[in-house]
Amino acid sequence: MEVFGYTAVAAQSKEMKITIERQPLEQIKADALIVPVLEGRKEERFGAAVLFDNGEVKGKPFELTLIHHPPGVAAARVLLAGGGKAAEFDAAQLRKLAGAAVRHLKSKSCKNLAFALESGWTSADHVSAAVEGAVLGRYEPDQYKTGNEKGNLESFRVVVGPEAAGVEEAVERGRILAEAQNFTRSLVNEPANRLTPSNIADKTRQMASEVGLQCEVLEQGQMKSLGMGALLGVAQGSAEPPALIVLRYRPERAEGTAHLGLVGKGVTFDTGGISIKPADGMEKMKYDMAGGAAMLGAMRALAQLKPAIPVSAFVPCVENMPGSRAQRPGDIVTTMSGKTVEVINTDAEGRLILADAITYARRQGCTHLVDAATLTGAIVVALGHMRVGLFANQDAMRDRVLAAANAEGERMWPMPLDADYKEYLKSAFADLSNVGGRWGGAITAAWFLKEFAEDTPWVHLDIAGTAWLDDAKPFLAKGATGLPLRTMVRLATEWKD
């Protein structure tokens, strides 16, 4: 059903018009023509030679130079957009450059843009990346700012040479990916009073019907019958009921026997529960559902890109609150798997809800699993805000995810899961403790999840450091990043059994 992808998406977001342009550069009419310039490669056109000669323009990353009334071209402005060293200028760099250029021009009230890719960067990945950068750069989390009717970019044309082939498909893929990523970002940026577990479920149902995904939402009663004691234990402190969102994508003809399961943490707000967090910075805990939102966004894109592998998403949504009904430190819960857990710290809630979601995903027939979660502060200590922490119980599955991540420019780093780390999770009273003490916190959290993945090939992505930007980047607004959505989409679309 072709209507899903196209019309629904365009209508949903008052999107900018994205088209392909094969006219010679000089003839293109636009508010601004964006031209990438690289270090050590002098740009002779648009009167730029003199700027290179006098050192005003060097081509450094994100160096942006606006030329008004450039000679010899129809565009009102040319933006020389520095891409850094030629040898390092790949699709990931191009994505960022397109984002930075768009954000700069947006702030100058330019509405109709063209991006010059004609001189060499016309592979499908490059074209997609340029479109992604533009759509991602255009997004601003300003929907609750009143009196802000400035308008936004209206059109973005990708200029390619006459020989470029397959460009239409690449543009479409880029648009689908980036719009899905913006869908994820807007969910994550929503404050917790406007995005409860039930609200996520409603928005997901709406999205699913737009793009043609099956959507099922398990409610509290069903969780009880399924024995999801860990998920229910976290939920019981909040007046907001929990929801386990299940999305199913099924290809018309599957090529192999694999069934990919995407599990995402959906804590709409993490106060810490009775083990309450300090006030400073607690407002950011609205992004504790970023893993779940990324999986929902990935499904949205997959419904339109239609890979040959069945993919299901499982997003347990809860609010972690203190209250007279909240679970207490020392409580023992029985998970759906049958394993018992002593809840030493109610702030280690993500692993509890994921444990039951992972068991449920396995029982639903998933043969391979990836989970994404803002799981630990410890991963931020280990890797900072640059790389996602990646844990796996199987080398082949680890390598699949790493390859997809590298292709998408979503940086990850493999972390260890040696057998003896499990000792940290010992409990005197139950099968497992939900915390492992002070050291190796990201690893013990991953180990806890591994206990529930059992023998299913599984990768865990700790995105606590990478799902949120405390300050805007030249190419991306402050707030949610949408990671690791693109990696999940590539993993599924390039899956080979």
Ligand code: BES
């Ligand atoms: N949601 C937090 C992890 C987190 C921290 C996400 C910082 C984003 C930024 C998680 O639920 C949590 O509180 N983890 C605890 C675990 C501890 C109690 C073992 C942590 O990391 O401190």
Ligand code: ZN
């Ligand atoms: Zn927590």
Ligand code: ZN
């Ligand atoms: Zn949390």
